[in-house]
Amino acid sequence: MRTYRQVLAEAKAAHNHPTYAKMAFVMGCGVQGVGKGSTVLDDAGQSFLAMFDQYGNQSLGYSHPRIIGALRDQLASGVLNSSKIMFEEVSIRLTERLAEVTDQELPFAYLANGGGETIDNALKLARAATGRPRFISALGCFHGKTFATLGAAARPEHQASLGPLMAEFEQVPFGDLDALAEALDDSVAAVLLEPVQAEAGVVPPPPDYLREVRRLCTEAGALLVLDEMQTAFGRCGTFFAYQRYGITPDLLCVGKAFGGGMLALSAVLGTEAVWEVLRELPSTFGSSLGGNPLACRAGLETIAIASDEEFLADVRAKGERIGARLSAVADRYPEVIAEHRGVGMMHGLELKDEALTGLVLGRLIEEGVTSTYSLYNPRVLRVQPPLVISDADLERGLGVLEGVLAEADAARGSVRPTAELSPLTRTVPLARPAEAVLRLLHERPRLLDPFARDTRADRTESEEDFGGRIGQDDVVWSDRVELNDDGVVLRAEPCWLWQELARTVVVAPTPDGGCTVEVDIAWDTGSGGYEEMLGGRIALFVQERLADLLASLEKELENA
Numbered sequence: 236m237r238t239y240r241q242v243l244a245e246a247k248a249a250h251n252h253p254t255y256a257k258m259a260f261v262m263g264c265g266v267q268g269v270g271k272g273s274t275v276l277d278d279a280g281q282s283f284l285a286m287f288d289q290y291g292n293q294s295l296g297y298s299h300p301r302i303i304g305a306l307r308d309q310l311a312s313g314v315l316n317s318s319k320i321m322f323e324e325v326s327i328r329l330t331e332r333l334a335e336v337t338d339q340e341l342p343f344a345y346l347a348n349g350g351g352e353t354i355d356n357a358l359k360l361a362r363a364a365t366g367r368p369r370f371i372s373a374l375g376c377f378h379g380k381t382f383a384t385l386g387a388a389a390r391p392e393h394q395a396s397l398g399p400l401m402a403e404f405e406q407v408p409f410g411d412l413d414a415l416a417e418a419l420d421d422s423v424a425a426v427l428l429e430p431v432q433a434e435a436g437v438v439p440p441p442p443d444y445l446r447e448v449r450r451l452c453t454e455a456g457a458l459l460v461l462d463e464m465q466t467a468f469g470r471c472g473t474f475f476a477y478q479r480y481g482i483t484p485d486l487l488c489v490g491k492a493f494g495g496g497m498l499a500l501s502a503v504l505g506t507e508a509v510w511e512v513l514r515e516l517p518s519t520f521g522s523s524l525g526g527n528p529l530a531c532r533a534g535l536e537t538i539a540i541a542s543d544e545e546f547l548a549d550v551r552a553k554g555e556r557i558g559a560r561l562s563a564v565a566d567r568y569p570e571v572i573a574e575h576r577g578v579g580m581m582h583g584l585e586l587k588d589e590a591l592t593g594l595v596l597g598r599l600i601e602e603g604v605t606s607t608y609s610l611y612n613p614r615v616l617r618v619q620p621p622l623v624i625s626d627a628d629l630e631r632g633l634g635v636l637e638g639v640l641a642e643a644d645a646a647r648g649s650v651r652p653t654a655e656l657s658p659l660t661r662t663v664p665l666a667r668p669a670e671a672v673l674r675l676l677h678e679r680p681r682l683l684d685p686f687a688r689d690t691r692a693d694r695t696e697s698e699e700d701f702g703g704r705i706g707q708d709d710v711v712w713s714d715r716v717e718l719n720d721d722g723v724v725l726r727a728e729p730c731w732l733w734q735e736l737a738r739t740v741v742v743a744p745t746p747d748g749g750c751t752v753e754v755d756i757a758w759d760t761g762s763g764g765y766e767e768m769l770g771g772r773i774a775l776f777v778q779e780r781l782a783d784l785l786a787s788l789e790k791e792l793e794n795a
Contacts, residue, residue, distance in 0.1 A: 236700070237711050239278060240266050248731040254762050257732050261760065261769050262593075263600040263706050265462050270297025273624040275605075286599075286620045286632045287606045290433070294492035295540060296621035302495035302536050309532035313559045317527050318365035325348055325531040332538050333504055336474055340483045341504040343513075346526030350464045350490040351379025353501040354427070356520055357486045358383055360505060361425035361458045363512035363519065364485075371418050371426045371457075373409035375435030375611055376426065378462050382691070387427055392610070392764070410441045416451055425458040425486070426451075430476035433465045436582030436612035437576050437619075445480040454733045458509065464501075468541040469622055471579035472551040479578075485509055492541075495533040500526075534625040541622075550622050553629060554579040557618060560633050568644045573614070582618040584640075589613045590656055591643055593771030598639040601707060604632055613768050646775060656770035658757035667792045669742050669750035673722070675792070676740060680723040682737050682788060683754050686781035694718070701727075706776050734761030754781060 238247075243266060248256035265277030273285050273296050288294050295302065309315070309325070317323060324552065328342040347353045358370065370387065378384040383392050386401030394400055407414040409432055418428070426448060432438040445752040452459040461484040466476035468489070471478040475487065486509060490501030512519055540546060554577075563581055565575040574585040586592050592608050595616055599606055609615040620632060665672060680694055688702035688709060694716060701714035713728040727736035739755040756777055762769055 238709055240264075240708075241710055245731050253731065254765060257760050258765060258769060260413050260708075260710070260732065261705055262597050263708055272296045272298075272734075273621045273628050278388070282603060283600070284632050284635075285435035285624075286490075286604055286636065287617050288619050288621045289496075291470065291491035291619075293496040294468055294470060294622050295496055295537065296623040297496065299495060299540070299623070302497060302533055303539060305495075305532050305536035306529060310420070314528050317524070322530075323526075323528060323531075325528045325535070326526040329526070329531045329534050329538075330502075332403035332535060334501060336538060336542055337483075337487070337504060340506070341487055342507060343510040344502045344504045345520050347501045347503075347520075347522045348499040348525045349379070349501055350462075350488065351381035351384045352525070353488045353490055353503045354378045354387075354460075354462060354521065355381055355383050357503045357505075358425070359459045359519060360486060360503065360509055360512060361460060363516065364509045365424040365456065365458060367422055367457070369403050369405065369422045369424060369644070371405050371407060371415065371423055372434065373428055374406045375409060375432055375438065376406075376427070376429060377432075377434035377610060378429075388611075394398045405430070409435070409438060410444055412444065412447050415448065415741055417454040419451055419457060421456065423455060423457045425460045427460045427462065429462045430466050430480065431471065431578055431581060433581070434610035434612070436448075436585055436609045437581060439576060439578045440480070445477070445482050449482040449484075452485075454549060456501040460484060460488065462488045462530070464488065464490045466581065468537060469547055469550050469579075470581050470619075472554055473549060474542050474547065493534050493537055494530050495537050498530040498533050499524075500530040500534050534669050546622075550580055553622075553624070553626070554581075556629070557582055557620075557633070560637070561618060564637050564640055566743055568640055571640060571644045577618070580619065580622055582608060583615040584618065585612070585615045586643075587614070588771075588775065589767040590771030592616055593768040593773075594640050594646065594775050595643055595771075596768075597706060597772035598642060599635065602635045602639065604635045604741070606636075608768065613765065656767065656774045657759065658755050659774060659781075660753065660755045661781055661785065662751055662753045664745070664749060664751050665789065665792065666749045668748060669744040671792065672742050672750055672752060676723050676742065677718050680697065680718065681725065683740050683781070683784050684725055685756065685777045685784060686736070686738065690784060704780075705773065731760065732760065735759040752785070754785070756781070774791070 236686055244256045244260040245463050253364035268276035268278055274282050275297055276282055288502050326346060333344045334342040345356060372387040378387045383401055387406060389406050405418050407418050449459055461477055463476055471479050477484055487504040558577055561575045565572040573587055576583050592613055607617050647707050676682055679691055679694060681690050681692055686703045688704050698715055700711050712730050715726045717724040722741040725738040727733045728766045733774045736758045741753045743751050758767055
């Protein structure tokens, strides 16, 4: 019988995102329920502690009471829709407040819905302000998924399937001032950077890098555009990350946490000089629902929370604790962790390979803790909890993470960096005749199937609704049984979860009257670039369960 989470996973695979559906299912994610603070419940009532803030969206945690209160007040006012021709007080007050938190250095702002839309707006402003066509971005950057922002990242996989992307972008290595200086000429409108590269694997800038970038841009007559979608609102210990590095950009893009984690809200902030284009071309921008009263009310409360100095001091203190703990654990497990990087409450552990990322993420879920990987560097485990996480919850989350990393270190002999994860093969010698082992396998063909919920089921079990397991989770799929003269083959029908799954058992007699049993497990979820990460999760489960099943087989034969 299908669980409700499987029903939803199949629907997501059929109508939304097949790969993400199977990733969430294989990792053990449940059906989301109510969230509060740094925890969220699933439909079974299990509580999960967030050690990741959903790419910056939940920086203020789930269901922050002040955000909810602000939204209730706005709903009660009845002012919920944008006329687009009248003076809308809450959006005007919000842009005024944004100017204040930049100390009037960026006194203008335009409100929109999402990050990609706002980055596009910044690029339009930069071209209009400079009269130049080209842009420079950094290798490994992530600025969104519009055509312009995909062009900024210039990922080979996107170019191959979506190209041609915008050719006006040139990428230089993040942190390489010589490369930037060489690329800057009088055709460059702007340099677009993240203060900390999030999806490249949480990569902070080298010392004085951003100061020198600011100088080079000024000398070349190019604008500096900073994308602070994931670093604004306190994440790096200051309200905006650029304030930590002692510079001011010409254009600043914010979003994600801006709407309190509940409503879509983003903005591009700029200097008065850059904003001149709106005097000459007032129709440059437009957003049907961007800056609506409800979202703006959430934005005002977000600023009020995140600009409080006690709040920011607490972020800095917790950030230092996270950094110290993760540096220590990286030193403790050098065979698992390649590097620790981070700033404020934004950290990453680069593991030795993607299989280890999958192993760790799956075990964290089982322990009631959530995290994720970096989009363009899946080897990097993100440690970026909500800024409001309590000291006790932070201690618990870090403790669970350290325990799981210790397990990963212990599992290196079976799930090791660069190892082939599928197929997995195990061979054991048995003192029993091959005929006896074959007879048992033909009676109960799933006896050595690590995916079977009931390994003692006989061959009359329904193949259409096979009861399977992945980790601690039940799952149903169609599965065929083939009885051969030398063993059995179990094969899943291609479905939303498996492109291929085969479990082959071959029994061969040996000269001493015993036999060998070889078990081969091969799978392919059809997840493309995420196959190795999912493989780390699947492989550990398969190896542990198969070892238990082989040990049980020997005992059963002894007692036969």
